[in-house]
Amino acid sequence: MAHEDxxxxxxxxxxxxxxxxxxxxxxxxxxxxYDYGQYGxxxxxxxxxxxxxxxxxxxxxxxxxxxxxxxxPTIWKASGHVDAFNDPLIDNKDSxxxxxxDVLIEExxxxxxxxxxxxxxxxxxxFGEKFDEALYRSTNPRILEIQEKYDLLHKKFxxxxxxxxxxxxxxxxxxxxxxxxxxxxxxxxxxxxFNLMFSTEIxxxxxxxxxxxxxxxxxxxxxxNFLNVQKTGRMKLPFGIAQIGKAFRNEIVxxxxxxxxxxxxxxxxxxxxxxxxxxxxxRQWKEARMKWHRxxxxxxxxxxxxxxxxxxxxxxxxxDIEYKFPFGFKEVEGIHSxxxxxxxxxxxxxxxxxxxxxxEKNESYIxxxxxxxIGVDRMFLQVMAAxxxxxxxxxxxxxxxxxxxxxxxxVLAPVKxxxxxxxxxxxxxxxxxxxxxxxxxxxxxxxxxKDSIGKRYRRQDAIGTPYCITIDYQxxxxxxxxxxxxxxxxxxxxxxxxxRAIIADKVSLREQLKKL
Numbered sequence: 001m002a003h004e005d006x007x008x009x010x011x012x013x014x015x016x017x018x019x020x021x022x023x024x025x026x027x028x029x030x031x032x033x034y035d036y037g038q039y040g041x042x043x044x045x046x047x048x049x050x051x052x053x054x055x056x057x058x059x060x061x062x063x064x065x066x067x068x069x070x071x072x073p074t075i076w077k078a079s080g081h082v083d084a085f086n087d088p089l090i091d092n093k094d095s096x097x098x099x100x101x102d103v104l105i106e107e108x109x110x111x112x113x114x115x116x117x118x119x120x121x122x123x124x125x126x127f128g129e130k131f132d133e134a135l136y137r138s139t140n141p142r143i144l145e146i147q148e149k150y151d152l153l154h155k156k157f158x159x160x161x162x163x164x165x166x167x168x169x170x171x172x173x174x175x176x177x178x179x180x181x182x183x184x185x186x187x188x189x190x191x192x193x194f195n196l197m198f199s200t201e202i203x204x205x206x207x208x209x210x211x212x213x214x215x216x217x218x219x220x221x222x223x224x225n226f227l228n229v230q231k232t233g234r235m236k237l238p239f240g241i242a243q244i245g246k247a248f249r250n251e252i253v254x255x256x257x258x259x260x261x262x263x264x265x266x267x268x269x270x271x272x273x274x275x276x277x278x279x280x281x282x283r284q285w286k287e288a289r290m291k292w293h294r295x296x297x298x299x300x301x302x303x304x305x306x307x308x309x310x311x312x313x314x315x316x317x318x319x320d321i322e323y324k325f326p327f328g329f330k331e332v333e334g335i336h337s338x339x340x341x342x343x344x345x346x347x348x349x350x351x352x353x354x355x356x357x358x359x360e361k362n363e364s365y366i367x368x369x370x371x372x373x374i375g376v377d378r379m380f381l382q383v384m385a386a387x388x389x390x391x392x393x394x395x396x397x398x399x400x401x402x403x404x405x406x407x408x409x410x411v412l413a414p415v416k417x418x419x420x421x422x423x424x425x426x427x428x429x430x431x432x433x434x435x436x437x438x439x440x441x442x443x444x445x446x447x448x449x450k451d452s453i454g455k456r457y458r459r460q461d462a463i464g465t466p467y468c469i470t471i472d473y474q475x476x477x478x479x480x481x482x483x484x485x486x487x488x489x490x491x492x493x494x495x496x497x498x499x500r501a502i503i504a505d506k507v508s509l510r511e512q513l514k515k516l
Contacts, residue, residue: 007326010388011257013404017462019043019384020258032251032261039463040380042414042444044265047379048244050412051267053509054292054516055242062240062269063233067221069246070202073212078349079220079342080313081197081213088161088169089194089252095183100252101169101191105157108178110328112150116143158309166191196249198262214248219371221245222270223342226354230272237356237367238281240271244376256327258377265376270369272356275340278368282317282337285370288516289333290321295515296409298386304329314341323382332378338369383412387464406464407487411512415465416443417503420456422472424449432471435481435496443503461486467503 014020018037022029036044056064076082088101119142124131137143153176160168170191179186197216203209215221222241229241244267251262258264273281286305294300306329308318317337322329343366347354355364387408393401410416419436421428429449436447446465448456453470460468468484475481475496483502484491494502505511 004326006388007257007385009390010326010385013388013406013462014040014257014384033263034258034261039414043383043408043412043464044376044380046412046414047383048267048376050509050512051292051374051379052242052244054513055240055269058513058516059240061235061238062242062271063229063235065222065225065229065241065243066245067218067225067243069215070212071215071221071224073210074349075220075224075346076197076213076216078345079223080345081216082195084313085197085216086193086195087252088164088166088191090170090173090191091189092180092183092185093187093189094185095180097180097182098252099180101166101173102157102161104178105153105169105172105176108176109150109154109157112146112153115146119143119146154309161310164193166193194252196251198248198250216249217247217373218243218245218266218268219270219373220342222268223346223354223369226272226343230356237358238271238273238277240269242267242269244268256325258381259325259330261377266373267376267379268371268373270338270371272367272369274358275365275368278337278339278370279317281370282335285372286319286335289335289372291516293321293323293332295512296383296386296412298323298382302386306331312336314338323386325382325385330378332382333372333374336371336373338371340366340368342369343367383408403458403461405461405486408464408466409512410466410507411509413464413466413507414444415446415460415463416507417467417469418446418448418456418460418465419469420447420453420471421449422453422470426473427476428471428473431475435469435471435499439500439503442500443507457484457489467506469499 015022017039019040021035021037023033023035024030052064055062089098090101090104091098116137119140120133120136123136123140124133153172156168156172159165160172167190170188173188174186177186180188198214199211200214201209202212222243225241229235230239245265246263247266248263251260271281271285290303290305293303302324304322306320306322308315308320311318315336316339319335320331321333321335323332343354346352347366353364354366356367357364384406387406389405389407391403391405393403395401408414417439419432419439421432432447432449436445439445446460446463448459450456451459457468464486466486468486470482470484470491472482479496480493481496481499482491483494483499
């Protein structure tokens with residue numbers, strides 16, 4: 001099945017099973033804005049807890065913060081967002097659609113990589129076990145030709161974006177014969193800059209109102225509170241400040257479901273270090289963050305680092321962790337060495353010292369910063385995409401069957417277990433309710449007695465519930481129940497008295513954190 005079809009089915013599944021709904025749907029929706037349903041909000045909260053505990057609970061020198069969305073407008077002048085937080089915008093005159101010019105070029109470049117991968121796959125099939133992929137990539141004339149075209153275009157792109165040279169960016173689109181995905185034409189406007197910040201006003205009257213911005217990132221709330229946290233927490237370098245919160249960007253093109261939205265949530269940690277040690281800490285945090293992602297068990301081969309060619313104005317090193325979505329490798333987390341840019345800027349614009357007194361050196365200086373930043377919504381989509389499976393099965397009587405299952409990691413699953421009486425009579429519902437009432441203090445349980453047991457299993461598979469507990473007539477006699485495992489569909493008979501311990505071991509965040 002084509003990757004595009006899988007992604008469409010995933011989006012449909014998210015709505016059908018209460019994970020993500022289009023916002024304001026009864027009023028025909030609002031573009032690129034979504035609401036999280038009853039299961040979506042639980043999964044989202046579990047992702048956030050996994051991140052928060054891995055950062056704050058597991059590190060003695062990292063603490064939390066929750067800063068305001070509304071901030072003094074000069075903060076965004078100091079950070080460079082007012083003047084430099086722009087994307088290159090281009091319109092197609094025929095379709096009237098608007099695009100990010102850099103994304104159009106990046107997608108065109110990706111096609112070269114896809115061509116190379118297709119050549120490699122064909123060679124693998126042709127040569128079998130004797131195939132040396134590294135040698136083939138470095139010597140095959142066809143691949144070298146494609147790679148040369150990629151390198152030439154990539155260099156032009158990097159040079160154009162460095163300015164940015166908007167005319168050069170447009171010329172790349174023209175020369176590469178990039179077409180509008182909707183109209184199929186190359187009738188493009190000039191490229192122009194587009195500021196991504198949402199503005200609003202604060203004040204009691206229109207005359208006295210002050211223009212402010214919805215924050216486009218959560219990092220600046222950490223930077224302006226750097227000294228507050230450092231002094232009240234008696235923090236010594238190196239130390240970090242972690243924050244989870246909403247951010248807002250007026251994206252030119254918000255697409256691919258919840259991958260790119262105008263209202264989104266971030267998990268960011270700013271790690272303050274001594275100047276001169278930042279690149280070593282940058283390398284350490286790169287590896288630590290990759291380990292965090294891979295610990296979820298979605299396959300190491302589905303992750304990769306992408307080191308930035310063009311660095312942001314504040315950075316001296318930057319790398320993305322990318323995951324292989326159905327629509328290709330895309331960023332899920334960024335790790336940046338931000339130097340001392342932010343604290344230095346806020347010191348200049350506020351007139352307040354933003355320096356750390358180092359008792360070992362007996363001197364004050366502005367620390368350097370390593371940032372790790374994840375979009376919660378992107379992480380949510382990555383988990384859903386990695387967990388979605390369609391399986392062909394054969395029943396015991398030989399009849400073909402199928403199921404859709406979300407193989408969510410047990411620690412993240414919104415519902416940990418479903419309690420299912422085999423039938424709705426003969427005290428089975430009463431026993432089931434008693435079990436559910438006892439376990440709900442420890443786990444998110446779901447009680448379900450509607451439809452046949454087979455249909456209920458399928459419903460829980462689609463929700464992603466890792467364990468189903470079935471109460472039958474044997475349960476009345478010997479106080480045992482059946483645990484059904486979602487991924488294997490195998491069943492195990494266990495005493496009711498052991499249920500809490502068994503489930504607790506399988507869904508333990510403690511055990512997940514030990515992997516780090």
